Amino acid sequence: MIFTAENEREPGFVHVLLITTGSVASIKAPLIVRELLGYQKVKVEVVATKPSLAFYTKSDISNAGSRVWTDDDEWTGNFNIGDPILHIELRRWADVVLVAPCSANTLSKIAHGACDNLVTSLMRALAPTTPTYIFPAMNTLMYEHPLTAEHMRIVRDVVRYNIVGPIGKHLACGDVGVGAMTEWRDIVKIVVELFHLAHKSQE
Template identity: 65%
Template structure:
């Protein structure tokens, strides 16, 4: 993929949505989130996908919608030289809002500890504190109930200042029933719609 430069990809008047996708089964909802967001006027999306997340959604098909899907291998060009754009920095400069949907237990732990061992966590560590960032946890109920999870969520909310939404209770992909499922994808989209007062294109009514 061509090198990404924020200034060359920001469009005045548009909402620039950065979707970070991590290794949860709920990543199967990513195409629905993207499709619905793109049905609104003036929305641009960039996706950052961790390697485990690619098990659950097809990055190639997502790219066919015109939406970039960035992965770890895109971060550093073998021919990089000082002064070249750095992907995780350019993406955070580009973003008006960041959605971590879904946020796995693993990525939640990494965020809380400040780990930067992939494109997604490097981007989040470099993110300006003024960029609104929403975390949508998704994991097995016992993983969510683990005492470390509540501590990680506390750090993410109280120290880093991210908005945590969910999880919700339902039948999970593993067969368990309980709290841990990602917030409904339509509700995730609605957060962006409300924040930027998005509108869908007017429907033309044909004459007789």
């Protein structure tokens, strides 16, 4: 399937790009999609790293009302000069980008400017005017590692993305501490407040 911003953007709609990475918190992606689509004039597309699909399936997202794009959709082996390039089309499409969850690995890649998959290529190609929110999620000791603080500093102060969280709770690995992704309803709330969305129940 060929995705182009020109064909997929709908006037008057808010276009939300949800990116999931290799953290167990990716299991919340279908909930985020379903909740966002409960608001008027919202479209959602999901971009997934391969590790994040250990925690949900493409059918989970399609059942919630959206689609998942992966590395396999980027370069199919049939590219011709002038054809749409997926990571460019997706960034043109997006009004807001949510990296939820952002694993330690992807955080490091963003901070260092890596472009080794669909997600990181898309992030590197984003316009600085696109509101972008990073929701870190990792084990407490990974979060407390000195490199994590440096990566977050670069992402916040140099790249100028908004970093929200992580929060403290009982983690999936069994540890208790800071490192969990911001609650998924609070992630949705950020978009609702940013664009002053009205729920479909208010139609």
